[in-house]
Amino acid sequence: MEKADSLHHCHAHKVKALLNRTHSLFHIFALLAIFHYRSTFIFNNLATPLLPWLLIFGAELLFSLVWFLKQPFYWWPVTRTTFPQRLPPQDHHLPGIDVFICTADPNREPTFEVMNTVISAMSLDYPAHKLSVYLSDDGAASVTLSAIKEAWVFATWWLPFCKRYNVKTICPRAFFQNPQQQHPTHTKDFIQDMNTLQEKYEAFKLRVQKKSGSCGGSKTSVQDHPSLIQVIDGKAVQDSTAAINPDEVVMPSLVYVAREKRPSHPHHFKAGALNVLLRISATFSNSPYILVLDCDMYCNDPISARQAMCFYLDSKISPTLGWVQYPQMFHNVHENDIYDSQMRSFWKVYWLGADGLQGPVISGTNFYINRKALYGINIYNGNDIIKEARNIFGLSNELIKSLKQQNDMPNEIKHRELCSIPVQEAQFLASCTYEENTKWGQEAGFRYESVVEDAMTGFMLQSKGWRSVYLYPARPQFLGSATTNLNDFLIQSTRWTSGLVEIGLSKYCPLFYSPSRMQLLQRISSSWITLYPLGFISVWCFATIPLITFLFGIPLYPKVSNPYFIAYAFVFTSSLVKLLCEVVATRESASTWLNEQRISNLKWLTCCGYGVVDSVMTKLRVREASFIPTNKAEDSDRAKLYEKGKYDFNTSNMFLVPLVTVVSLNLCCFIGGVAKLVSGVGNWDALFVQGFLSFYVLIMSYPVMEAMFVRQDNGCIPFSTTLTSTAIVVVLLSFGYLILL
Ligand SMILES: O=c1ccn([C@@H]2O[C@H](COP(=O)(O)OP(=O)(O)O[C@H]3O[C@H](CO)[C@@H](O)[C@H](O)[C@H]3O)[C@@H](O)[C@H]2O)c(=O)[nH]1
Numbered sequence: 219m220e221k222a223d224s225l226h227h228c229h230a231h232k233v234k235a236l237l238n239r240t241h242s243l244f245h246i247f248a249l250l251a252i253f254h255y256r257s258t259f260i261f262n263n264l265a266t267p268l269l270p271w272l273l274i275f276g277a278e279l280l281f282s283l284v285w286f287l288k289q290p291f292y293w294w295p296v297t298r299t300t301f302p303q304r305l306p307p308q309d310h311h312l313p314g315i316d317v318f319i320c321t322a323d324p325n326r327e328p329t330f331e332v333m334n335t336v337i338s339a340m341s342l343d344y345p346a347h348k349l350s351v352y353l354s355d356d357g358a359a360s361v362t363l364s365a366i367k368e369a370w371v372f373a374t375w376w377l378p379f380c381k382r383y384n385v386k387t388i389c390p391r392a393f394f395q396n397p398q399q400q401h402p403t404h405t406k407d408f409i410q411d412m413n414t415l416q417e418k419y420e421a422f423k424l425r426v427q428k429k430s431g432s433c434g435g436s437k438t439s440v441q442d443h444p445s446l447i448q449v450i451d452g453k454a455v456q457d458s459t460a461a462i463n464p465d466e467v468v469m470p471s472l473v474y475v476a477r478e479k480r481p482s483h484p485h486h487f488k489a490g491a492l493n494v495l496l497r498i499s500a501t502f503s504n505s506p507y508i509l510v511l512d513c514d515m516y517c518n519d520p521i522s523a524r525q526a527m528c529f530y531l532d533s534k535i536s537p538t539l540g541w542v543q544y545p546q547m548f549h550n551v552h553e554n555d556i557y558d559s560q561m562r563s564f565w566k567v568y569w570l571g572a573d574g575l576q577g578p579v580i581s582g583t584n585f586y587i588n589r590k591a592l593y594g595i596n597i598y599n600g601n602d603i604i605k606e607a608r609n610i611f612g613l614s615n616e617l618i619k620s621l622k623q624q625n626d627m628p629n630e631i632k633h634r635e636l637c638s639i640p641v642q643e644a645q646f647l648a649s650c651t652y653e654e655n656t657k658w659g660q661e662a663g664f665r666y667e668s669v670v671e672d673a674m675t676g677f678m679l680q681s682k683g684w685r686s687v688y689l690y691p692a693r694p695q696f697l698g699s700a701t702t703n704l705n706d707f708l709i710q711s712t713r714w715t716s717g718l719v720e721i722g723l724s725k726y727c728p729l730f731y732s733p734s735r736m737q738l739l740q741r742i743s744s745s746w747i748t749l750y751p752l753g754f755i756s757v758w759c760f761a762t763i764p765l766i767t768f769l770f771g772i773p774l775y776p777k778v779s780n781p782y783f784i785a786y787a788f789v790f791t792s793s794l795v796k797l798l799c800e801v802v803a804t805r806e807s808a809s810t811w812l813n814e815q816r817i818s819n820l821k822w823l824t825c826c827g828y829g830v831v832d833s834v835m836t837k838l839r840v841r842e843a844s845f846i847p848t849n850k851a852e853d854s855d856r857a858k859l860y861e862k863g864k865y866d867f868n869t870s871n872m873f874l875v876p877l878v879t880v881v882s883l884n885l886c887c888f889i890g891g892v893a894k895l896v897s898g899v900g901n902w903d904a905l906f907v908q909g910f911l912s913f914y915v916l917i918m919s920y921p922v923m924e925a926m927f928v929r930q931d932n933g934c935i936p937f938s939t940t941l942t943s944t945a946i947v948v949v950l951l952s953f954g955y956l957i958l959l
């Protein structure tokens with residue numbers, strides 16, 4: 219039981235933990251049996267074709283290792299509840315919050331939607347004078363600057379409306395998609411005000427969209443432009459509208475930042491943008507806590523800031539609390555989630571388990587982070603960063619002053635008014651040369667070593683002793699747009715795997731990194747996050763070798779009558795049954811179970827391999843790191859396919875060829891192998907596992923075959939791809955023939 223005045227409560231799922239551990243234990247026994255079977259067989263039968271046996275054994279070992287690294291996520295799952303109504307009633311007890319929103323490309327990230335994110339953040343249920351919103355525009359697009367002024371004007375009407383009627387959906391776009399449902403008691407006043415506001419909303423939308431259409435992005439080059447920093451307020455928008463903010467609504471501060479970018483200087487993508495915001499906000503509002511949002515992740519509910527403060531204002535945990543993470547949830551995921559866009563297992567399973575250890579890693583967006591943690595403070599060595607501040611943080615006096623302020627002030631009163639805005643200083647802080655000879659990106663701020671800056675930074679903070687908590691409230695606090703076509707999905711996943719493996723194969727690999735304060739189980743699970751893509755080698759072996767040998771009649775697995783068969787059967791079925799139980803426990807249907815298997819197989823076969831290759835090439839400096847923002851603009855043709863539950867194979871051959879090759883290979887081997895068995899050549903008993911495996915691959919790849927042979931729409935697989943893959947299959951089988959027979 220929690221105390222009557224505690225601000226939050228942590229519930230441990232003890233039964234689940236027990237079941238999980240039991241399952242892991244049995245699974246380990248089965249794996250050991252398999253290893254025993256393999257090694258004794260290989261030693262006793264050195265005459266049989268050894269190569270496939272060795273490869274499969276290696277694949278099994280590697281895959282088991284990857285599986286083992288994941289187990290800490292099942293050790294001690296917890297869920298948390300907060301009681302924001304118990305926060306002190308006076309506002310002055312609340313610390314300031316800075317919101318950082320990043321955008322990069324108005325063509326891939328529709329400006330109107332970015333503005334909705336900005337407005338929703340300004341509408342959080344928090345004292346306006348303690349809230350500052352910063353928009354980083356890496357594209358330095360004139361569209362974005364003029365749109366943010368329009369957004370400010372609209373917010374002067376929107377904010378009082380939300381407050382007056384206690385509106386729960388604070389993102390205007392989401393609200394006006396379904397205005398009738400937004401308020402349970404439709405008073406006359408409400409309806410009237412809402413209709414007036416809706417007109418203003420439509421006008422605002424039209425103005426922003428017109429400008430986006432006419433400029434088609436920006437005239438300035440994305441890679442080459444000076445910095446531009448502007449505080450958006452009544453003064454900044456004066457000439458665009460007649461009477462602005464006549465009611466003098468107190469507004470959160472709003473700042474537009476386009477940092478300087480030059481082709482000669484690396485800009486470090488999102489991490490670089492966040493670090494500029496970190497410095498500029500330090501000299502402006504200098505709030506101790508920061509909410510980071512991707513441009514498409516709007517605040518869906520006003521309460522998240524107060525919920526996060528339930529942790530930060532609890533002196534028992536706040537000294538080591540680095541960040542409060544919320545799940546990423548999406549407004550555009552269909553019920554039949556064919557791409558597993560919701561990433562169920564991460565947000566609904568792994569992160570709950572991580573929270574039972576040292577907390578989830580920083581997950582890109584939707585987290586309230588402690589500014590001090592980002593400054594690189596090691597909580598066990600005290601706060602003596604000020605001494606070498608200039609070496610770490612650079613030469614800005616204003617910035618150094620702000621650090622001192624952070625250190626000296628008690629949390630409650632930390633929030634400087636934005637009165638004397640040192641815009642010139644801000645320009646200096648946003649220049650592309652500011653970070654030269656400093657520790658930004660290495661010891662201070664978000665890390666530059668990987669394009670998955672979030673995970674990299676999270677691991678480093680955890681190794682300094684910071685912990686995090688995970689909050690998954692019933693009502694989604696943040697909603698973004700998920701990738702809902704195969705092409706965007708594969709590009710995004712490849713970037714992730716590449717960035718993660720880059721960490722896993724570096725000295726920062728959480729398992730071996732030292733000196734580290736990370737707990738052992740946390741180290742293991744964190745290294746799973748960075749190393750799991752390596753499992754692609756195993757999956758490639760599983761998806762080819764048993765099938766080819768099936769065709770040639772070479773057994774690789776125990777006979778059904780052999781006791782070791784049980785170990786294989788157990789590992790296979792218990793994994794699938796466990797997944798099914800998880801899916802059902804998180805209130806999803808069996809189709810989710812099928813979709814997740816399909817997508818994870820597909821990821822193993824494509825993104826993971828390419829990601830690993832990509833990160834190795836980046837390491838060898840053959841290739842430069844890149845971060846292409848995920849496309850967030852909707853394409854109606856693709857949307858139609860998605861809604862019908864049809865995979866959209868309109869993507870590059872780079873992704874299609876490996877996939878189609880595996881499927882064609884499997885088809886040939888299955889048909890050929892079964893034909894041979896039926897005609898009496900070979901032994902059913904000895905080849906059962908391989909035949910079954912092949913059958914499983916066939917079921918999993920049904921959508922691919924449909925797209926190869928049946929579908930005619932623009933999401934089908936082009937004939938030329940099928941042809942290329944068939945050629946590769948022929949080569950593979952000839953090789954197999956030469957080596958095996
Ligand atoms: O040079 C860049 C590139 C991207 N972004 C912004 O970064 C955010 C995330 O980019 P997005 O393309 O939406 O990333 P996702 O594919 O959704 O990637 C996830 O993974 C990223 C790390 O690879 C994290 O940064 C994200 O928060 C997380 O949502 C967006 O707001 C972009 O505008 C920049 O500001 N500058």
Ligand SMILES: [Mn+2]
Nearest residue numbers: 512514698848
């Ligand atoms: Mn995104």
